[in-house]
Amino acid sequence: MIRKTFYILCCFVGFYLNAQQEFHVFPMDDLQSPGATLGNGSLAQPWDLQTALNQKTSIVNSGDTIWIHEGVYNGKFVSSLQSLKPNQYITVSGFKDDKVVLNGNVNSPSKAVLEVKSQQVIFKNFEVTFLGDYARHVRDLSFIRADGINHTSGQDSKFINLTIHNNPGSGFGSWKHTGGTIIYGCKIFNNGFFSEVRGRGAGIYVQNISDKTRIIKNNIIFNNYYMGIEVWSASKKANSSYVKNMLLQNNIIFNNGSSGGYFKNNIIVATDDNNGVNRATNIKLVNNILYHNTDVTKSAKGDAGSLTLGVNSKAPLLDVEVIDNIIIGGNNALRFDNAENTVFKNNIIYGGYVHFYEYGLTNFETLDFDNNKYFSKNNRNFRVINKKDYTMADWKSTLSIDVNSTWQNIKNFDMKSTLNISKNEFAQNEYRVTLFQKEGQSVVIDFSEYNLKTGSSFKIYDVENPKAILKSGILQEDGNIVFPMDNSNFEKPLHNTKAQKTLSNFGVFTIEFENSIPSEISTEKKDNAFKRFFRWLGF
Known part of the structure; x- marks a missing residue:
């Protein structure tokens, strides 16, 4: 009996010592419950934010x-x-x-x-x-x-x-x-x-x-104002490798640089290390959508690089994978520098040329390019800077890469209207919707496969106008919701006269459906574990 009681006591000790606590923060100027440095984090005595962020592990x-x-x-x-x-x-x-x-x-x-x-x-x-x-x-x-x-x-x-x-x-x-x-x-x-x-x-x-x-x-x-994601180091004299081991997946990245007056890379993966020590290594780009404002009914033009891989021949990329991405930009939408063991597969590329530097092909036998779809205004789509432009056929026969890839003139460019629908893992009933419609027409999305309740209310937001509800409504039995691609409601951001609204052929939206019953969140600060344990013992 004593042994059993001791075992139960140990179990309760373990449970209480590992109990989670909740603390509360309010603004210091809150009229009803101002946060303070002398608070204890309870609702009755909340902390201010900096005090909360200063807390020790005890x-x-x-x-x-x-x-x-x-x-x-x-x-x-x-x-x-x-x-x-x-x-x-x-x-x-x-x-x-x-x-x-x-x-x-x-x-x-x-x-x-x-x-x-x-x-x-x-x-x-x-x-x-x-x-x-x-x-x-x-x-x-x-x-x-x-x-x-x-x-x-x-x-x-x-x-x-x-x-x-x-x-x-x-x-x-x-x-x-x-x-x-x-x-x-x-x-x-x-x-x-x-x-x-x-x-x-x-x-x-x-x-x-x-x-x-x-x-x-x-x-x-x-x-x-500058680039979207920089996987990058500008240091020219590195003594260690510190641009490595990253996964960029399912991101929507567009029109970066337009706020600064010129389009810049939506993603760059590179270093500028002359020592060749700090090389961009083991970087994976999977299922991202990169876009710059482009009237795809006319022509790719202008300096609008969307993805750049490498910039310094002394620091070639190593073990980089670029798979299942959409890359849309201007003349230089896609640019490569020197690389080893680079995989570039199942991507859609719209632009003027695919740019390579001559030294970018030094290790071409280690490049694994295949099943890509290239759309270009130039039939000599592959440009090795200051050396030669290749047709698709020349590219394949000379380098023995991109064997199953295709090239088409940009006048044939089109994609399915629904590029991406993603459920937010950490927000109940919120979805991100990325659309492409060549003529800028509205797009119908079928949400029936997402197990949403018929009659649920929804609100649609254009991410470029996040404070305004673009559209609201009720989910009908067929699950179809119409997304307007009109861009007329754009308001330029604060202190910026150069930002450009995305053209109506491309749009990124969030749609929020009515929440189900929210999970309970305690509004009282839980007692200190020791206090609760000794209270259980009767003290």
């Missing part, structure tokens, strides 16, 4: 949740939260459906609205931006560059369903000592500023020195 640890309640949080913040148990996370999230905005437009020299120095922390469901008036040109005396999120240290964190926009710097920087990071379902747009010569500021800028794979998945990235 207070907030693995499995705990910090709820950020509705409001505007003015400031520039730093997270030092650390989860110490393997594969267990601290969660920092907007509360339920609350609108939570981190506003970095404050008098501070800090270089990011949110700097993250955290291990195994999930950040999700809030907005990171600059509100109101602020400088966006380096010539302005008041200009201070500030990224949206600057992830400087700490491995295995996750960034989920964040909206990062209108920051006078890059949207998201995640640097080499932050391996294992996941960036999922984020909307990243209109970030950047003007320098003396061009727009600057990428949607996402990433590096990785670890052997853990960094995952960038299901994001929407557009209209940033």
Whole structure:
């Protein structure tokens, strides 16, 4: 009997010591429940945001949740939260459906609205931006560059369903000592500023020195002043390899650079290392859609590179895979530099030429190109810079690659109207819809296969006009919903006269169906595990 009682006691001790806790955050100027440095994180005594992000592991640890309640949080913040148990996370999230905005437009020299120095922390469901008036040109005396999120240290964190926009710097920087990071379902747009010569500021800028794979998945990235995603290092004298081990999957990336006046790469994978040590290695691009404004009924034209692979012959790509992507741009939609063991398969490419540098074909026998569909205004579609232009037949016979690939003139270019429908894994009944319609006509989508309830209400948003409901309605028995491709409702983003609305042949939308019964979320801070355990014992 004693042994049995002791066993039960041990089980309860284990249960209570591992119990998850919930904490609460409110703005410091909230009229009813202001957050404070002296709070304890309960609803009665909530923290302010920076106090919550400062908490030591003795207070907030693995499995705990910090709820950020509705409001505007003015400031520039730093997270030092650390989860110490393997594969267990601290969660920092907007509360339920609350609108939570981190506003970095404050008098501070800090270089990011949110700097993250955290291990195994999930950040999700809030907005990171600059509100109101602020400088966006380096010539302005008041200009201070500030990224949206600057992830400087700490491995295995996750960034989920964040909206990062209108920051006078890059949207998201995640640097080499932050391996294992996941960036999922984020909307990243209109970030950047003007320098003396061009727009600057990428949607996402990433590096990785670890052997853990960094995952960038299901994001929407557009209209940033410079590039969309930079898998990149500009250092010319590297002594280690730190642009490696990344998966970019199912992202929609379009019209980057237009805010700065010129289209730039939607994705670049490369380094500029003259030592040949830091090579872009083990990078996978799978099922992404890259687009620049193009009237596909006429002609690909202009300097509108959509994907660039490599820039420095001394640092050739190694073990890069580009599979099942759509790549649409101008004359130079697709550009290759030197590469080894590169796989390029099942892609659709629309542009003027596929550009190679002469040294880009040095290791052509290691290139695995096949089953691609090339659309070009030039029948000599493959251009080796300053050397020769190849027809498809010459390309195949000379290099013995792209054996099963095809070439057509761009006047024959067309695609299925529904390019992509993706269910958001972390948002109930929310879908991302990416459409292409050559003539700009409305598109009918059949949602019957998604097991949605007939009679459910829905709201459609154009991601380029996220504050306005494009259309609302009720799901009918046949499951069909009409998506308008009209682009007339576009409003230029703050401090920017150069951004271009996507042409009506291409559109990215989110559709939200009515929620089912929401899961219960405790609104009371759970007792400290020790207190609850000793209360159970009768003390």
